[in-house]
Amino acid sequence: MSDWVEACAADDIDEEDVMRFDHGGRTFAVYRSPDDEYFATDGLCTHEKVHLADGLVMDDVIECPKHNGRFNYKTGAARGAPACVNLKTYPVKVDAGKVLVQIG
Amino acid sequence: MTEMARGMIIIGAGECGGRAALTLRDLGYGGPVTLVGDEPHPPYERPPLSKEAMAGDAPEIKAIASDAMLAEKSIRHIHSVQAVAIDRAAHNVRLSNGSVLPYDKLLLATGSTPRKLPMPGLGARCVYLRTLADALAIRGHLSAGNRIAVIGGGFIGLELAAASRKLGALVTVIEAQPRILMRGVPAEIAEIIHQAHVTEGVDILCGDGIASIADDGRQVRVTLAGGREITADLAIIGIGAVPVTGLAAEAGLAIDNGVAVDTELRSSDPDIFAAGDCCSFPLAVYGGRRVRLEAWRNAQEQGALAAKNMLGAGEAHAAVPWFWSDQYGLTLQIAGLSDEGKSTVRRDLGDGAFILFHLAEDGRLVAASGIGPGNAVARDIRLAEMLIGKQAKPAPEALGSQAVKLKSLLAA
Numbered sequence: 001m002s003d004w005v006e007a008c009a010a011d012d013i014d015e016e017d018v019m020r021f022d023h024g025g026r027t028f029a030v031y032r033s034p035d036d037e038y039f040a041t042d043g044l045c046t047h048e049k050v051h052l053a054d055g056l057v058m059d060d061v062i063e064c065p066k067h068n069g070r071f072n073y074k075t076g077a078a079r080g081a082p083a084c085v086n087l088k089t090y091p092v093k094v095d096a097g098k099v100l101v102q103i104g
Numbered sequence: 105m106t107e108m109a110r111g112m113i114i115i116g117a118g119e120c121g122g123r124a125a126l127t128l129r130d131l132g133y134g135g136p137v138t139l140v141g142d143e144p145h146p147p148y149e150r151p152p153l154s155k156e157a158m159a160g161d162a163p164e165i166k167a168i169a170s171d172a173m174l175a176e177k178s179i180r181h182i183h184s185v186q187a188v189a190i191d192r193a194a195h196n197v198r199l200s201n202g203s204v205l206p207y208d209k210l211l212l213a214t215g216s217t218p219r220k221l222p223m224p225g226l227g228a229r230c231v232y233l234r235t236l237a238d239a240l241a242i243r244g245h246l247s248a249g250n251r252i253a254v255i256g257g258g259f260i261g262l263e264l265a266a267a268s269r270k271l272g273a274l275v276t277v278i279e280a281q282p283r284i285l286m287r288g289v290p291a292e293i294a295e296i297i298h299q300a301h302v303t304e305g306v307d308i309l310c311g312d313g314i315a316s317i318a319d320d321g322r323q324v325r326v327t328l329a330g331g332r333e334i335t336a337d338l339a340i341i342g343i344g345a346v347p348v349t350g351l352a353a354e355a356g357l358a359i360d361n362g363v364a365v366d367t368e369l370r371s372s373d374p375d376i377f378a379a380g381d382c383c384s385f386p387l388a389v390y391g392g393r394r395v396r397l398e399a400w401r402n403a404q405e406q407g408a409l410a411a412k413n414m415l416g417a418g419e420a421h422a423a424v425p426w427f428w429s430d431q432y433g434l435t436l437q438i439a440g441l442s443d444e445g446k447s448t449v450r451r452d453l454g455d456g457a458f459i460l461f462h463l464a465e466d467g468r469l470v471a472a473s474g475i476g477p478g479n480a481v482a483r484d485i486r487l488a489e490m491l492i493g494k495q496a497k498p499a500p501e502a503l504g505s506q507a508v509k510l511k512s513l514l515a516a
Contacts, residue, residue, distance in 0.1 A: 016511075050479065051479070054479035054480070054482055054483065055479075055482065055483060055486075056482075056486045056487065063486065065479035065482030065483060066428070066435075066479060066482070067401075068401065068426075068486075081123060081404055081408070082149075082168075082404070
């Protein structure tokens with residue numbers, strides 16, 4: 001139910017960047033913040049189901065590549081039009097150089 | 105507060121007007137907000153009308169603000185009416201249903217309307233696309249084997265051509281210019297889009313003007329100057345758009361390729377603002393060059409900014425123009441206006457995706473045009489947009505090298 005799943009190696013993601021991670025028919029986005037912490041959210045924008053991992057990370061914000069909907073990837077909060085529905089977030093931990101996501 | 109009791113009126117309930125109304129409330133404005141629109145729907149997103157809304161069986165309306173949301177925010181939406189006159193001295197607007205609404209501040213978000221083909225012979229089978237009603241009418245003709253003539257090789261026409269092919273219709277695109285997308289798109293990128301259409305079976309005819317059109321109500325015959333004849337079940341005309349300025353002009357407001365506004369989106373009357381497709385404004389990033397944009401994000405940003413400034417923020421519009429188009433699996437994105445550039449640098453991103461950076465004579469990055477599968481160019485175009493906004497002068501070698509991250513140039 002709430003298994004920790006290995007998403008990638010910690011080094012696979014640059015600082016202030018994002019990577020797509022698919023598991024069990026679902027898609028997620030895994031982030032590495034500028035202060036070297038890891039986060040995970042649902043992988044698709046809540047506006048039009050676009051993969052957020054193609055978007056740009058600036059500080060704690062991910063911007064959708066399609067229509068610039070913005071979210072705080074640490075909290076999932078939508079940060080402006082056209083995105084108005086928050087993103088779901090997931091717990092993340094780094095263990096032995098691996099990024100693990102708790103998929104609830 | 106009594107002097108603000110008349111409230112805010114927004115004419116035009118599209119992307120721009122809808123965003124403006126919502127922003128007034130988001131900023132805490134408590135007076136009356138009235139949104140006047142000539143369509144029966146609450147504000148909805150227009151971009152899908154030429155794209156994915158055409159692909160499904162029934163175009164799905166994507167609301168910017170539902171009736172319920174408007175009601176919850178106490179935004180009065182008067183639909184299916186036209187604003188017919190502004191009395192600037194009395195500060196009121198008269199509507200086609202006879203009512204007269206007083207305002208403290210007025211926003212014109214009247215948008216644009218398809219440019220009409222100035223030619224005799226057009227009839228029931230010659231159509232334009234602007235509204236959901238137009239989209240539904242067009243969708244009814246896009247069935248397998250039906251013949252569609254698209255007049256105009258611009259974005260609306262090409263997106264509709266792509267949607268028509270997906271549904272199995274037979275498509276001919278007619279463009280009088282020597283190539284498609286002459287306005288604002290570099291030839292190198294237009295060529296990729298041209299090839300994608302040809303691969304999908306679209307017949308593209310460039311460089312030949314239309315001599316005559318005959319529409320008998322069941323089919324259309326288009327005769328080109330060169331003698332070629334195209335017979336279609338439907339002709340979709342997409343030859344650009346013109347700003348809707350009649351109301352503003354009648355009220356004596358300054359017009360210059362749209363309602364002329366200043367950097368704060370204020371018209372020649374300090375209590376009347378204009379935003380989105382209907383206005384021309386000075387673009388700070390190009391030294392105040394006056395432009396008019398027909399773009400979704402501009403409508404959104406200017407709607408929000410106009411709302412702020414109606415409340416007295418005094419904030420200048422500082423955004424860089426940004427635009428996108430989807431055709432088949434390709435997405436094109438353009439930041440800035442490429443005609444500001446004197447030279448270009450190409451950056452390849454893999455999978456056939458690439459970006460052309462447009463540099464001014466003094467080395468400033470003024471625009472970036474990218475194309476590729478899916479969202480391959482999105483991230484770098486976004487970074488380019490920020491560099492353009494900063495009026496950065498990045499080294500051409502850095503822009504052209506995949507090894508140099510664009511993000512690293514932002515910090516410089």
